[in-house]
Amino acid sequence: xxxxxxxxxxxxxxxxxxxxxxxxxxxxxxxxxxxxxxxxxxxxxxxxxxxxxxxxxxxxxxxxxxxxxxxxxxxxxxxxxxxxxxxxxxxxxxxxxxxxxxxxxxxxxxxxxxxxxxxxxxxxxxxxxxxxxxxxxxxxxxxxxxxxxxxxxxxxxxxxxxxxxxxxxxxxxxxxxxxxxxxxxxxxxxxxxxxxxxxxxxxxxxxxxxxxxxxxxxxxxxxxxxxxxxxxxxxxxxxxxxxxxxxxxxxxxxxxxxxxxxxxxxxxxxxxxxxxxxxxxxxxxxxxxxxxxxxxxxxxxxxxxxxxxxxxxxxxxxxxxxxxxxxxxxxxxxxxxxxxxxxxxxxxxxxxxxxxxxxxxxxxxxxxxxxxxxxxxxxxxxxxxxxxxxxxxxxxxxxxxxxxxxxxxxxxxxxxxxxxxxxxxxxxxxx
Ligand code: NAD
Numbered sequence: 001x002x003x004x005x006x007x008x009x010x011x012x013x014x015x016x017x018x019x020x021x022x023x024x025x026x027x028x029x030x031x032x033x034x035x036x037x038x039x040x041x042x043x044x045x046x047x048x049x050x051x052x053x054x055x056x057x058x059x060x061x062x063x064x065x066x067x068x069x070x071x072x073x074x075x076x077x078x079x080x081x082x083x084x085x086x087x088x089x090x091x092x093x094x095x096x097x098x099x100x101x102x103x104x105x106x107x108x109x110x111x112x113x114x115x116x117x118x119x120x121x122x123x124x125x126x127x128x129x130x131x132x133x134x135x136x137x138x139x140x141x142x143x144x145x146x147x148x149x150x151x152x153x154x155x156x157x158x159x160x161x162x163x164x165x166x167x168x169x170x171x172x173x174x175x176x177x178x179x180x181x182x183x184x185x186x187x188x189x190x191x192x193x194x195x196x197x198x199x200x201x202x203x204x205x206x207x208x209x210x211x212x213x214x215x216x217x218x219x220x221x222x223x224x225x226x227x228x229x230x231x232x233x234x235x236x237x238x239x240x241x242x243x244x245x246x247x248x249x250x251x252x253x254x255x256x257x258x259x260x261x262x263x264x265x266x267x268x269x270x271x272x273x274x275x276x277x278x279x280x281x282x283x284x285x286x287x288x289x290x291x292x293x294x295x296x297x298x299x300x301x302x303x304x305x306x307x308x309x310x311x312x313x314x315x316x317x318x319x320x321x322x323x324x325x326x327x328x329x330x331x332x333x334x335x336x337x338x339x340x341x342x343x344x345x346x347x348x349x350x351x352x353x354x355x356x357x358x359x360x361x362x363x364x365x366x367x368x369x370x371x372x373x374x375x376x377x378x379x380x381x382x383x384x385x386x387x388x389x390x391x392x393x394x395x396x397x398x399x400x401x402x403x404x405x406x407x408x409x410x411x412x413x414x415x416x417x418x419x420x421x422x423x424x425x426x427x428x429x430x431x
Contacts, residue, residue: 022101022311028337033413040421050100052076056146060138074122074147077103080423084120087161094123109354111416113393115365120156128163140168144175153186159364160190186371189364198367199379206240208359211390212351213328225249230302232256233309237330246270254300261297262289307334314339329353352409362389
């Protein structure tokens with residue numbers, strides 16, 4: 001007779017505790033919420049284990065005739081409240097641990113703004129800047145085919161993330177549809193308008209960042225029209241957030257991307273910078289700002305700091321130097337738990353990723369609903385519904401933070417984890 005070892009709370013074998021990275025950060029965030037979950041904490045272990053992890057080999061033919069292999073992932077963290085939902089990232093540093101954390105943050109985010117979705121995320125470990133357009137299309141299509149066994153309009157719906165865009169979503173939708181034998185527009189969101197995309201989706205994450213920033217500024221007595229802004233990452237999220245703050249009167253005094261860090265206390269011209277990035281692919285070479293060292297970005301004198309690039313950017317090393325009154329996390333996971341504590345001690349308000357950047361998935365939800373009903377809304381309607389959801393969710397989380405005297409991050413986790421675990425408990429344990 002074989003004996004079975006029961007170790008319900010030990011780490012799954014694929015997780016090396018020494019290399020937990022972003023997933024380790026997520027686990028610490030979940031532990032902080034445990035005392036506030038009452039009897040639901042019985043189900044907490046569910047949140048510490050992704051429901052389903054898929055690692056795929058993605059072989060493609062390169063333009064020079066050789067064959068190259070890339071590693072791809074799709075992780076469905078939790079589907080208690082609905083199908084998995086979350087973006088796909090193409091980046092040379094993508095790891096399983098990172099995709100797991102990003103999928104878990106999607107579960108929390110979707111529950112925080114009360115969308116009927118679970119959390120998922122995907123990625124390929126590749127630097128897409130090294131690929132031709134043809135290679136990019138082939139890698140996207142092969143990856144989509146490989147993860148096709150677990151995605152679908154009612155199962156798991158990918159969307160854009162770092163280095164993926166409308167064009168990549170169009171290829172994903174087409175590949176899935178070809179394999180299924182019928183056009184399935186609802187399999188991905190963030191698609192071009194002509195393929196069932198939604199008005200307002202491209203700007204949605206930045207608009208959500210601005211909406212919660214505006215609400216928080218009211219609480220702090222901070223006048224946005226006088227505010228100085230520093231933004232890390234000038235892609236989809238960072239550039240649109242910067243644009244909306246500047247339209248409201250704020251000054252963009254510093255911006256950083258993978259190519260350079262620019263500083264101009266008189267304010268950088270956002271429209272011109274967007275045009276420069278559109279034509280050159282990066283902020284480097286933009287004439288009207290002084291180029292400073294990357295580390296100096298965090299010390300810039302400003303009122304609002306928006307990390308909108310990658311994870312683990314605000315750390316123990318730079319958190320003591322930050323001069324902003326508020327940090328709005330456009331990126332996912334930009335602040336380590338240690339840095340969170342330092343910012344809290346210094347009374348710098350942090351609006352966490354799982355609340356601040358939920359605007360993108362909210363309009364993705366609208367896109368999915370529109371695709372299912374084949375009836376499309378006006379941009380005004382979309383923006384109005386987005387702003388309403390973001391304001392109401394933020395107000396609820398602000399109130400929760402006051403009630404429990406906790407940070408906005410822990411408050412968001414309290415609201416979201418309660419919703420997820422209530423659903424989990426109501427569904428019960430199968431079989
Ligand atoms: P993007 O690819 O459009 O832009 C990424 C930006 O980050 C670029 O400007 C790039 O130069 C910069 N960057 C990359 N490496 C950097 C480095 N080492 N230092 C400084 N800057 C660097 O990506 P995006 O869609 O804007 O996503 C940015 C962040 O926002 C990610 O964390 C993503 O998960 C998160 N997010 C995106 C969405 C969305 O709808 N796109 C929604 C929610 C959250």
